[in-house]
Amino acid sequence: AYTSAISQTETEIDENLIVVGVSQVGAESDWRIAQTNSIKESLTAENGFYMIFDNAQQKQENQIKAIRNFILQEVDYIVLDPIVMSGWDNVLQNAKEAEIPVILVDRDVEVDDDSLYVTSVVTDMVAEGRNAGYWLEDYLEKQGREDEDIQIVMLLGTEGASAQIGRTKGFTEIAGQHENWKILEQLDGDFTQAKGRESMETLLKKYDDIDVVISENDNMTFGAIDAIQDAGRSCGPGGDMIMISFDAVRAALEAMQAGEINADFECNPLQGPKLAETIKRLENGEEVEKVQYIEETYFDTTMDLETLIRGRAY
Numbered sequence: 344a345y346t347s348a349i350s351q352t353e354t355e356i357d358e359n360l361i362v363v364g365v366s367q368v369g370a371e372s373d374w375r376i377a378q379t380n381s382i383k384e385s386l387t388a389e390n391g392f393y394m395i396f397d398n399a400q401q402k403q404e405n406q407i408k409a410i411r412n413f414i415l416q417e418v419d420y421i422v423l424d425p426i427v428m429s430g431w432d433n434v435l436q437n438a439k440e441a442e443i444p445v446i447l448v449d450r451d452v453e454v455d456d457d458s459l460y461v462t463s464v465v466t467d468m469v470a471e472g473r474n475a476g477y478w479l480e481d482y483l484e485k486q487g488r489e490d491e492d493i494q495i496v497m498l499l500g501t502e503g504a505s506a507q508i509g510r511t512k513g514f515t516e517i518a519g520q521h522e523n524w525k526i527l528e529q530l531d532g533d534f535t536q537a538k539g540r541e542s543m544e545t546l547l548k549k550y551d552d553i554d555v556v557i558s559e560n561d562n563m564t565f566g567a568i569d570a571i572q573d574a575g576r577s578c579g580p581g582g583d584m585i586m587i588s589f590d591a592v593r594a595a596l597e598a599m600q601a602g603e604i605n606a607d608f609e610c611n612p613l614q615g616p617k618l619a620e621t622i623k624r625l626e627n628g629e630e631v632e633k634v635q636y637i638e639e640t641y642f643d644t645t646m647d648l649e650t651l652i653r654g655r656a657y
């Protein structure tokens with residue numbers, strides 16, 4: 344029986360369900376909502392699971408509290424989407440001592456002892472950043488602007504998140520190969536629309552010649568587009584600034600169709616099925632790879648967006 348820490352009600356559950364405590368970052372973006380839905384649709388009773396879900400509202404201390412609660416409740420598995428990479432050693436050590444396997448999903452941790460988690464179902468964030476750099480190289484070439492001075496600003500995701508660190512690392516690596524590309528400034532937008540708008544307003548006030556905006560998720564991009572248009576400027580194909588975004592949620596593909604975004608790099612949020620399959624494999628005593636990559640792709644205005652949007656699951 345499970346005593347819910349919140350309602351203190353005893354929940355009698357079928358003993359042969361696999362009990363999984365899920366510590367989720369928050370509900371900060373469309374991408375996050377899609378990932379949460381995918382996890383909830385996969386870890387269901389009919390699939391053999393009893394899921395306890397915690398939304399940490401983008402606070403690491405809430406995730407640590409949730410993990411301690413899962414340990415007290417003696418769950419069978421802990422699934423963690425870690426908001427930032429550092430600060431997990433102690434609580435994951437507690438889980439290890441309690442012999443509860445920890446599975447990372449989406450984002451990554453930096454721990455001294457990587458036996459503190461069994462496997463990670465993640466995307467290659469550095470590759471996403473590099474791909475954005477390669478796309479920009481290609482686009483500028485097509486525009487005959489490969490030798491022009493290109494001034495770039497970046498809206499960064501949550502400081503210290505593997506998604507922020509990876510995308511920034513990947514893009515700046517490519518940017519560093521072009522002495523005519525200049526990154527004017529990188530501001531934190533915390534993956535949210537409000538912060539993204541605020542940071543873009545600051546950048547627009549500071550710089551009158553911004554050629555490229557690299558925004559590390561679509562919700563910050565939506566905020567940035569508002570700020571750009573409020574300042575009487577434009578972004579996207581034919582606009583003053585090239586807008587490159589990440590996540591490629593439906594609303595962003597619609598903005599792309601409206602001519603406000605040039606390219607969008609996605610890491611697939613539909614990670615629930617892979618998570619459920621991984622837990623079942625572990626339950627059957629199978630060896631599971633330490634890192635399991637979820638596929639990623641990108642979209643730009645050369646594609647048939649009408650069809651892509653219609654077929655979009657999120």
Ligand code: GZL
Binds near residue numbers: 375
């Ligand atoms: C990326 C994921 C990021 C998304 C944002 O895998 O961690 O977190 O890009 C979300 O939308 O906030």
Ligand code: ZN
Binds near residue numbers: 492493494552553554
């Ligand atoms: Zn310029």
